Amino acid sequence: xxxxxxxxxxxxxxxxxxxxxxxxxxxxxxxxxxxxxxxxxxxxxxxxxxxxxxxxxxxxxxxxxxxxxxxxxxxxxxxxxxxxxxxxxxxxxxxxxxxxxxxxxxxxxxxxxxxxxxxxxxxxxxxxxxxxxxxxxxxxxxxxxxxxxxxxxxxxxxxxxxxxxxxxxxxxxxxxxxxxxxxxxxxxxxxxxxxxxxxxxxxxxxxxxxxxxxxxxxxxxxxxxxxxxxxxxxxxxxxxxxxxxxxxxxxxxxxxxxxxxxxxxxxxxxxxxxxx
Numbered sequence: 514x515x516x517x518x519x520x521x522x523x524x525x526x527x528x529x530x531x532x533x534x535x536x537x538x539x540x541x542x543x544x545x546x547x548x549x550x551x552x553x554x555x556x557x558x559x560x561x562x563x564x565x566x567x568x569x570x571x572x573x574x575x576x577x578x579x580x581x582x583x584x585x586x587x588x589x590x591x592x593x594x595x596x597x598x599x600x601x602x603x604x605x606x607x608x609x610x611x612x613x614x615x616x617x618x619x620x621x622x623x624x625x626x627x628x629x630x631x632x633x634x635x636x637x638x639x640x641x642x643x644x645x646x647x648x649x650x651x652x653x654x655x656x657x658x659x660x661x662x663x664x665x666x667x668x669x670x671x672x673x674x675x676x677x678x679x680x681x682x683x684x685x686x687x688x689x690x691x692x693x694x695x696x697x698x699x700x701x702x703x704x705x706x707x708x709x710x711x712x713x714x715x716x717x718x719x720x721x722x723x724x725x726x727x728x729x730x731x732x733x734x735x736x737x738x739x740x741x742x743x744x745x746x747x748x749x750x751x752x753x754x755x756x757x758x759x760x761x762x763x764x765x766x767x768x769x770x771x772x773x774x775x776x777x778x779x780x781x782x783x784x785x786x787x788x789x
Contacts, residue, residue, distance in 0.1 A: 516546070517604060518553060518784040521596030523731030523761020527555040528604050528782075531582075534566035540588025546788065547586035553788060556727045557594060558584040559601050561610070570621045577619035577626055579605060585726030593624035593666040595734015595764075599636040599780035602629040607782060624666025637777040640735070641666040643742035651702045652690040653683055658704070663739035668700045668725075671743045680706045680721055685729040699725040703736045705744075708758060714765070715753035716744045721760065731761030738776050741766025 514536070517528040527546045529536060538560060547555045560582035564570040570580035581601045583594050598620055605611040611618055617628035617639065628639040647662040651672050660672035670691060674680055689702045701724050708717040720740050722733040741755040745768055754767040764778040 514788050516553060516786060516788055517782055518555070519559075519600040519603060519780065519782040520761070521599045521732065521734065521780045522759055522764060522778055524594075524596035524733060525555045525731075526557050526559045526594075526597055526600055527553050528559045528561060528600070530561045530608075532561065532563050532566070532610075534562045536560065538582075538584070540584075542588075543584040544586065544588040556586050556724070556730045557591070557597060558586075559594075559597050559604070560584070561601065561604060564621045569623060573621040573626060577621040579611065580621040583622070585724070586728075587726045589726040591623070591667060591726060593622050593627075593641070593735055595638065595640060595665075595736075595738055595776045596732055596778070596780075597734070598622065598627050598638050599629065599734070599776075599778060600782070602631065602636055602638070603780040603782055606631065622666070634779065635777050636780050637775050638734075640738050640774045640776050642772070642774055643739055645742060645746060647695055649692050649695045651704075653685065653704075656683075660702070661743050662695055662700075663742060665735045665738050665742075667735055668696050668698065669736055669739035670696070670700050670702045671739050672702065672704050673743075674704060674706045680704060680719055683721060685721060685723045688728070689723055701725050701733060701736050701739075703733070703740050705740050708756075711756045713754075714756045715750060716748055716755040717758070718744055718755065719758045732759040732764070734764065734776050734778070737764040738766055738774065742768070742774070 565574040613631040737757040
């Protein structure tokens with residue numbers, strides 16, 4: 514089995530080329546590949562398959578040639594991954610499977626079609642419009658923190674930190690407790706604190722995340738999008754940009770005047786090889 518290893522702000526993935534959908538991928542294989550001691554190691558697997566060759570994406574083949582079949586590191590399937598889709602696009606471009614065009618490169622995902630714009634240092638992806646829809650809570654140790662539920666194609670709970678609670682002091686080795694009535698299929702939980710102003714950006718925050726199916730990761734693109742949406746709402750802005758610092762680097766979330774939501778950040782391929 515051929516693979517490439519890549520990451521976006523430290524959120525790392527095992528990329529499996531399978532253009533004709535012939536790979537018999539299973540949860541056990543995915544978990545084995547993502548094992549950081551006995552496998553390659555990663556927060557998830559990106560299977561590169563033509564939309565027409567995958568039963569979940571065949572109806573999108575007329576809009577996007579390629580489907581990002583994304584699996585979490587525990588072998589569960591996820592709807593979308595914001596860092597993953599940028600790494601996926603980088604793989605397509607570097608392997609001459611697609612060409613960057615001014616109108617953007619479309620990619621099919623379980624959350625719909627995402628469009629990527631490529632520059633020299635980063636990739637910007639037009640994402641699903643965030644839907645802020647409920648209040649809820651997350652419990653970490655003895656702390657129960659209020660949060661906002663956000664749907665960005667997958668479920669998120671954004672918890673702002675106040676009253677002296679430190680982002681660095683949170684223990685995220687275990688999954689935070691959450692309300693299964695609000696999140697029946699699990700949830701990605703983001704913890705957020707305000708940061709110093711950044712020139713040219715409307716807001717700046719720092720974030721840590723516990724991802725459903727993967728544990729704490731260095732970055733979560735859809736989580737940053739959810740955090741950016743809440744930050745813009747809290748500032749009373751209908752459009753603008755939020756810098757979201759994660760342990761693995763910086764992402765920028767932008768809501769433009771045309772009602773497009775964009776996630777921008779780096780995407781890097783670091784190794785290729787084979788595994789058996």
